[in-house]
Amino acid sequence: VDGRIIGLAVLVIREVAATPVREARRFVEIDELVVVPEARDLGVGRRLIAAARAWARERDIPGLEVSAWSFNLETIEFYKRIGFTPTVERFAMRAE
Numbered sequence: 432v433d434g435r436i437i438g439l440a441v442l443v444i445r446e447v448a449a450t451p452v453r454e455a456r457r458f459v460e461i462d463e464l465v466v467v468p469e470a471r472d473l474g475v476g477r478r479l480i481a482a483a484r485a486w487a488r489e490r491d492i493p494g495l496e497v498s499a500w501s502f503n504l505e506t507i508e509f510y511k512r513i514g515f516t517p518t519v520e521r522f523a524m525r526a527e
């Protein structure tokens with residue numbers, strides 16, 4: 432917009448080897464998705480996701496994955512609204 436970048440998606444191709452409990456997978460990870468605050472609710476995030484999907488299809492990669500911090504409810508709801516579904520929950524604990 433007006434020569435400024437208002438959104439950014441960083442995509443990484445990931446290949447995960449098979450384990451006894453999971454098949455090998457190849458996917459595009461959305462490592463970062465950023466939209467400047469004043470451009471939110473204008474469809475920028477949706478367009479970035481659409482571009483990421485097209486980028487993955489061009490490379491014959493079947494899916495996209497993304498993560499979000501559990502406290503970031505706005506982001507989690509955005510991903511759910513556009514079609515992402517949760518696949519894993521990650522837990523953390525201090526070692527002390």
